[in-house]
Amino acid sequence: MSTWRSVRRMLHGGLESDLPAPLSDLPPPPSRAGGAARPYADIVIAAHDARSPVAASADYRLTGDFDADTAIVAAALAELFDGGRILLTDGHFLPVWHLGVQHRLEGMGDRTVLLAGVECDGTLSSVANVRFEQGAGIVVRADDCAISSCDFAQVYGDFAIEAMPSTRATSVIGCTFRNAAVVDLKGYDAMIRNCRFLDGSGVRAHDQGVTALLMDACTFEGQYQAGSLPSGVLQYAIDYYGPLIVVTRCSFDVQAAGPTTDLGPNGISIDGGVVVFRANVVRATGRFKFAAIISADTGSVTGNVFTGTGLDEQTGLVFFNMDAGTGGVIAHNLFRAGMRANPLDTSRVAPVNIDAFDPGKGGVLFRGNVVRHDPLTPAAWRYGVWCGGGPPSRSYVVHNDLRNFAPTPGWTDAPVFGAVLTSLTGNVLT
């Protein structure tokens, strides 16, 4: 019996009377091995519990039995020999989906729910407009795969999206991630746009293979924690290591969690060859070690707003280490922090920390920024901008607004601290 006939028999077992008409009076299409599969086409697959009217005319209707549905899905996908669109009705789908070249999996309703994962095995495959629940997610194993308008409700420990090593050009657009979901990028070149990372969800890319990450207009909300993590908590909103990262127009509203005896987490941790961090808004609350730590051989951090509210025992709002290559520019940002002294490091409190000590390299230009500091508790030292790394520092701190550092009784205040700063001119201090 051909695959098609066996599937058809399974499909009709106990169900035929429920359908308004047989699936089709056309001769059953041969299996893929038969050599006459359809070219790029649409296939409609209805969930066993679909309510949408379109389910009545679907090409396939699932049964709700995992094994049977797996066979049906395999047969359906085999029809799409040259790529095509698989339209899913509303309802719950149990099987794992293995998408081939140019296979487009799309939900037709607001409640197309996948309870098992999708494997993008073919290039140019895509997934759109479906909801993943109970830990199901997407594994990308091929180039040029696109994921859009999907909703991921993860169980901690599962990846919402995992792009495997050597894959290229994965794009994620308009998706929502919940419950500490992780987008893990191991391949080359990824783009993430218009996505929401809720409940402490985040993006991670640690592997050397990642060459570029472009992230635009995304929102991050939730709690993050350093050290040993309880279930459902991540360490970072972004934790990226790679040659190029561009983060623009994103909003981070992040809170630090965890015991007060540890240094807090870093809300945003970026370590790239070239980093562009522009027009983002970062709001951090709680015991972050740094709300953002940005390291780059060459980087620009411009037009951002960094705000720390209710910061507690924190070592800094932001930390920049951007002089290993041709240098970095930090310009036209607003840094605003209310901080307490850190019991693990009581020597200093500074919203902005810059390490720039590579001799012969470009150094860091810190220009046109505004730094505000509303201390919550006394510390031995208080600075606006701390330039470290040992002498000679290669920080150029020029033409910034560093007011708001009027001496406080019992404090030692300084707008800028640094060992042998190369340039420190034009700042407005009073």
Add this chain to the structure above:
Amino acid sequence: MSRESRVLRTMGHGMASGRSEVAQPLTRQSSGGGGTPRGRRLPWASRIIVGAGATAEQKAAADVVVSDGYISGLSGNPIQVAIDELAALGGGEVLLAGLLTVVPAMDLKSGVRLSGIDRLSRHSSSRIELRNGMTLRSGSRISDIHVLGNPTGLTTPSLTVVSSATDVTVDGCMFESTSAPSIVISNGASVVIRDCVFWTHYKLPQTVRPWAVYGPEATLGQSRVLIEDCLFSTGQFGAYHDGASTDFSRTSVSAFLDGPFWTFVRNCTFDGPTSTGQACIHAAIAEFTGNTVRLASDCFFTAPDAAIVGNIFEANVFVKGKESAFIDNQMMLVDRRIPYLTVFNPPQGRSMVAANVISGRHNAQDSPEMVRLVGGATWFHGNVLRAPDTKPSYAVSATPDTVVVHNDLRGAYATAAVNGIGGSPLLNLSGNLT
């Protein structure tokens, strides 16, 4: 455990037997003629209700058919009955098709969704006219529906999110309103509004000017509202619901958006001619990023620490926050009054205006400068100002504690680049190109 196994177990499948508790076939119901919705109680329960103009296929699948689409409430509201039933089940979805006019007030209870029947026919096949509005609660979601406000001049909002509601989503809807706000958000509510279109038009001879999204200012400081990828517009959109009014003034619509604290507005377009001197955005908005604003009236940002970053404005802007950041915006105004940008600071205010491009041709003036910085200690740095045609007297006017440094002010003034308001010179004024 494999993902498949986990799913099976979670779904109640016996691992040994492979039996499924959810694998029951759908028993299709015949179309109803009103009354109590029928249908199986599925894991995610749903009810289909169709009104006037629904297709035969939609009617065939429906639990309830309201043939004329009019629900007066005299014999019960089948939509509300379905909502109540699904809420009792712990959640579900009411699917609508065709046009339904609902007179009674409705309550979309927690965990229940109200959706258009087919996302692929967004904004067209599913319409609901809410004569007395609908209340949204925690977990409510409304999507892919064309929502019509009350056409009779009543000011009941189309949707009202109750106090402290969480995880409320309004997605993919078109709102058409003539006399009342489309969405009102109460104190402490958490709401996401995405991918919606707001047509807030003004139907003569009414004088009420509706906000599209409104958070009463009495609720400041509590709610969290995210508005993304929406279009706020005015227009002469057809008044098909009453079939009579077609005279929508394109110059009398005033207000689009008002919001409480923690409103995040991103990637939206505000487009529509409005009356000069009236507010079209008047909001305590925490973040306003990546938007395009083309309005004949003004934008007021009143949050104490608003971040207004990376927008395009073709509208006069007033920033009234204490520590606001106005960064990396482009302002291009033609035939508008000056000042184009006004920053009001309270006495301890420390706003930041940096890296913006501001240009235009003015035809009237409230004061003689392009940018006016009043009060506090604003930091004005790295901006480019241009006035290629009509030169204002000054590029920038500011009170003494303002710092105006390293800006490009060439060609943006007739008398002086920077003017001290009240006659006092600015203490920090250096590095500007003039």
